[in-house]
Amino acid sequence: MPTTNGLDAGLVPGATDAELYDWLADMVLIRVFEETADGLALRGRIPGGMHPAIGQEAVAVGIARALRADDVVAGTHRSHHHALAKQLPPAAVLAELYGKATGTNGGRGGSMHLADFDLGLWGTNGIVGAGLGIALGAALGASVRCTDQVAVGLFGDGGANTGRVWEFVNLAAIWRLPLIVACENNLYAVETASKSVTGGNSIAERAAAFGMPAQQVDGQDIVEVHRAVRAAADRARAGDGPTFLEFLTYRYKGHNSGEVIRYRTEDEVTQWRTSRDPVERFSALLTNSGVLTPEDLTRIADDARAVVDAAVAFAEESPWPDPSTAAENVSAWSNRDGSVR
Amino acid sequence: MPTTNGLDAGLVPGATDAELYDWLADMVLIRVFEETADGLALRGRIPGGMHPAIGQEAVAVGIARALRADDVVAGTHRSHHHALAKQLPPAAVLAELYGKATGTNGGRGGSMHLADFDLGLWGTNGIVGAGLGIALGAALGASVRCTDQVAVGLFGDGGANTGRVWEFVNLAAIWRLPLIVACENNLYAVETASKSVTGGNSIAERAAAFGMPAQQVDGQDIVEVHRAVRAAADRARAGDGPTFLEFLTYRYKGHNSGEVIRYRTEDEVTQWRTSRDPVERFSALLTNSGVLTPEDLTRIADDARAVVDAAVAFAEESPWPDPSTAAENVSAWSNRDGSVR
């Protein structure tokens, strides 16, 4: 653990060195988790496969670390990074991906439907744009109950072309809800280049036209992400309404595990990986500024590896849920026989 | 009929005096039709009532007169003015409102679902925003078949808060479809003031952010409406894609016939009626410039009255449709018994 103090040194205002260590550790954990899970998916261990978020770690951790634990994050189909950043236990997440009884949701959710409300993850979501709607509602609930909770709703560049997203943005704007609208623009929706299907100059400009302060943020720089989200959260808590943040980021892997990629060049991927990798950049920042030592980096990597290995063992060994429970807990409304049908 | 030539005089470039006469005649016809139909609705002659468009005549006529007969207009729930501007026979329209067999759609449509495809009215529409979708598709069809047809899709300020409208706008923008997106901003959606529920500076600005040339147009000035639509239609036909026009207009009556109005002041209504009335303004322009004489105005008013009176007689006297036909023509798909069930 480093001894210099980033807070005093002003490296990242408002964050202690210990916190900066944790930020990096979270990013590395996500990286290792996703690399591992992707491999497991390719080997058929994850029913239905998954959407890896490798390359997008800074967005998730930068957001989560700028929030309070009781703040809400609602994710997308590509959201393991959000779940882990919100401190869901990697073992329980992986077990959920496997469909095991010990998963975060007992195997009922799966990769696209992870949730832990106590930890503020209000669901990752299989429907493009839908997570933002849940966050919108969470912000409305906070506003009606007069708490000072903030909600973050995530969606991608592809989601920016769904109508629902703009209904959500408008409602948040006119009601000045404590919402952060967070677009992870990773340039592609499945195989479709965002620029080929997205009219206008930028997604952020659309949001501005709906009356919400909006900006683009370098999503590969966790310090920038954190700064933007913290400012937005402060505005929200002060009653000054929602903010739109468009994070420019990149997914290194295909849309889903095993996807054959022909819609972008290897060059493009290499460019992002080598010059803008969020883990590398933040590692370099912290070591160059003396916040972390090379040994810290090693320890972080080792810890991540150990945690993920343990998660794999846990997921592999965990029991399957009981099939006879499959139709339970659909609704508390029941008819005279007590059956919900 | 006037003898001066507005075309040569340059009063309205591209329009002859005879055409300008027709424009005014159409507007006056709409005004008389709507006043009359509104009264009939209050007397219970129009099942389900109607949404009068009095005050919005210039938008409808300005649009229709800037188009070719084979161009497409798809309307809204408040669309008698669009239907009449597209030259649907007033008698058949009123008979449709009555639900008579002689109506434009045999009584199956009603006030919110008028259509005459041969005349280019591709439906007025009971669902906010939906007409724009049909126009979008018509424009796509024109593009796929390489015709030089143009389609106009209408919606209101209220419709600007439905997500579907922005999906439609985006798709038209990226595909550069021959579409004119026409928003009739009459300041209210039912009782709701547009500004209280619509984030951002203007609806046109939203459209611009989706990559479509967009402007606000004085919807009470038919010459301005016509000019803007003509320019947009020319662009569309030239393959230069869609245009967004936000027409600033006003409805004098309530949302639906008989609505008690408490959400705006009498003053506001008087302001619009006295200083910006589209019929008055255009009448004044034409008479001041010598295109029309006072006798022309009288003739136009008398003709409109006569046409509408005849329409009322026709609607009143027309037979009801045969109830036994009610379930016919639902689908041409049929099962082995020939029944569609």
Next chain:
Amino acid sequence: MSSATEPRPKAVATYSTAFQEGMREEMDRDPTVFVLGTDIYDRGGHFSQVKGLGERFGHERIRDTPISEAAMVASGVGAALNGTRPVVDLNFLDFAFGAMDELVNQAAKIRYMWGRPVPLVVRATAGVAQGGAQHNNSLQAWLMNTPGLAVVFPSRPWDVKGLIKSALRGSDPVVFMMHKLLTGARGPVGGPDELVPIGSARIARPGSDVTVITYGYGVVVADDAATALAGEGIQVEVIDLRTLAPLDVTTLVEAVKRTGRALVLDEAPALSGPAAEIATTLSDHAFWYLDQPVVRLTAAHSPIPHSPPLVDGLLPNVGQVIDAVRRLALARGPSQSSVS
């Protein structure tokens, strides 16, 4: 059915003011209940269903929205998860098309996926009346076929009030349909704590010859037919389902075991409509008690037209109910036509 809580002569309300009353009492009782919808603060909704509540509870709790059905339901879902009890007023049920993912893929599934209740009420004016094809969709079967949703469709003020109260004290999503043609119907209503349980049908009219099962405006049609048939000596039992999901199987089955003859009356489109479920439920549980096949009397499988005579031509009416019940009451064994 819940004959124990049947109406005693009490406060009288309309179908619409019964909703207002139920809402007002629950909003007084529970500060987390709020309403959002278009034109509700001042106008009180298009059917006056929340008239007067704006002034009483203010803009925070009677919230006017833009025309954004997806955002309305989504914000209701999220707010329900965050400690409140939203009532999303969709105005017409037809506008739910714009919020189907929010209702079906989110609200209805969250308890199942994530173990969290979503105490959301979606209120909508429903049923067939004037307004044409696009404002008269009968989505009852769709919503019944959606696991996770309760679907209620009361026919009288008492049940409107009692059911909205149950909905607002429960924990899971309820779609609350109110029939256009019943808006002004008058009748007694219960007090602040007289609830009508969701999932309970009621015997609207006792009778021993034929059971007519229906809901919403169908109860009025069935009752008129039953009155006429009583004059011929045919005693018709009318069951008002009140709740379509979950179905009160026990009440239905017990009734049909008594009469052996059942007609299901429904104004939804025929193919795969609610009537099919009810008929099949009877076959599942009471096949051997059926003296005759269950008769479905539904709307034709068609959109709803504008013209009143065409609307009438599509919908089952009192005369048709009378004819069908009479045939059913008199039938003995298979008829020639039904076995040919």
Next chain:
Amino acid sequence: MSSATEPRPKAVATYSTAFQEGMREEMDRDPTVFVLGTDIYDRGGHFSQVKGLGERFGHERIRDTPISEAAMVASGVGAALNGTRPVVDLNFLDFAFGAMDELVNQAAKIRYMWGRPVPLVVRATAGVAQGGAQHNNSLQAWLMNTPGLAVVFPSRPWDVKGLIKSALRGSDPVVFMMHKLLTGARGPVGGPDELVPIGSARIARPGSDVTVITYGYGVVVADDAATALAGEGIQVEVIDLRTLAPLDVTTLVEAVKRTGRALVLDEAPALSGPAAEIATTLSDHAFWYLDQPVVRLTAAHSPIPHSPPLVDGLLPNVGQVIDAVRRLALARGPSQSSVS
């Protein structure tokens, strides 16, 4: 059924390539046919259903869209009205929630309201498999309950090809569902003009004891069960509906009149699902021929979970079909439990 056009040994394809083939032939034949959807030009769709068509027909006719389901269907509706034959590929059926108004309030009603045909095909991957609650909605009953829509759900390559051809030569909207689990299923396909009529069921397997009525992947399950039961001497007839709307009532009714015993097998949620319609149709038309009540064997009324054993726990499987058919075949009169 259309036994006259039954497959002769011919070109063999998969369920998915049969769709490609049918599309390719129809697009060659008719220049107004085009496809729009997400990721279709290069990827050929998520289930390779239009693989290779991009190169052949170009970007104008294999059009990649943004994720805008409402715009996709709306533009299909308008284009269909304007002299073209669009195929809107929704990817998963679940995404139809975002386009419900466009599909139900527009596409399905325009012929009725305005007298204009809407020759639109909406293709969607459907059925229950992996993917969790939000990607496994069974909307069959919803769509059947929507007047104006034809709903097809083939179970084998022959019907995929023959039905897409019929859809593209008809005049009204067709929702074309393809089951996830059948993507790679192999079988013969017909030639360029061998159409399968929409609205016709087929006898997938003849048998005299019990009729099992199903569609989509259910045909595979039913056939497996039938094979096992044949070993016990129980001859099961399997009917593959192929089209859910309009229903081929004649084929169903004739079959059940022969066997007197019917089981409806369906993976859609139980309450108000397609099975209810089928059972009621049999009761409407063949009540007096039924030796036993029609049995519904459906999925539980529940969302679909992620975990494979939980999915299996919800869905009807071969073993359950065997048990239920065996009980049905052996039953004589009312059982004790069903009359108590």
